[in-house]
Amino acid sequence: MQYPKPILDLVSSYMKLPGIGKKTAIRLAFHTLKMKDKDIEEFSASLINLKKNLCRCTICGRLNEKQVCDICSDPNRDNSLICVVESDQDLIAMENMEGYNGLYHVLNGVISPMNGVGPADINLKSLFNRAKNLEIKEIILATNSSPEGEGTASFISKILKNTDIKVTRIAQGISFGSDIEYADEVTLSRAISGRFEL
Numbered sequence: 001m002q003y004p005k006p007i008l009d010l011v012s013s014y015m016k017l018p019g020i021g022k023k024t025a026i027r028l029a030f031h032t033l034k035m036k037d038k039d040i041e042e043f044s045a046s047l048i049n050l051k052k053n054l055c056r057c058t059i060c061g062r063l064n065e066k067q068v069c070d071i072c073s074d075p076n077r078d079n080s081l082i083c084v085v086e087s088d089q090d091l092i093a094m095e096n097m098e099g100y101n102g103l104y105h106v107l108n109g110v111i112s113p114m115n116g117v118g119p120a121d122i123n124l125k126s127l128f129n130r131a132k133n134l135e136i137k138e139i140i141l142a143t144n145s146s147p148e149g150e151g152t153a154s155f156i157s158k159i160l161k162n163t164d165i166k167v168t169r170i171a172q173g174i175s176f177g178s179d180i181e182y183a184d185e186v187t188l189s190r191a192i193s194g195r196f197e198l
């Protein structure tokens with residue numbers, strides 16, 4: 001006995017989400033069926049608008065609704081400092097810490113030879129272009145402490161070695177393998193203030 005096709009279609013969509021197996025997907029589909037029409041409309045509209053209304057900032061690569069994001073266009077930011085992060089989630093974690101007032105660069109990934117991700121596959125070229133700007137005095141590498149995060153940090157520091165820019169790495173206050181995204185504010189703040197030159 002099979003579920004009706006509209007249910008099965010929704011189940012297979014839910015199953016595309018991480019951590020959602022068939023049982024959970026069926027439960028979610030039946031839950032959706034019980035939702036008010038208005039809530040379902042809002043839900044589907046937000047799914048459609050997610051990609052339609054978002055773009056990456058042409059300077060830092062951050063996901064937002066404008067060509068140049070609020071951080072890059074903020075005159076009160078310290079534009080001599082760039083903090084390099086792996087993801088938009090890591091950027092938000094850094095911002096919530098509230099101790100950092102420089103700029104960012106979102107790599108949108110890490111170099112991972114095992115997964116076939118090379119330097120050209122992540123947002124690195126624009127970082128090296130930004131590094132030509134004489135106003136930049138320091139680049140903080142805040143990639144995660146995973147092997148890929150470390151590898152990416154050392155790749156960037158090698159490329160920037162012969163420039164006048166000070167390249168620093170955040171301190172390992174964040175335990176090995178844990179994500180910056182999930183680090184608490186005190187740990188993150190310590191990791192930034194304890195950064196060391198590469």
Ligand SMILES: [Zn+2]
Nearest residue numbers: 057060069072
């Ligand atoms: Zn930006």
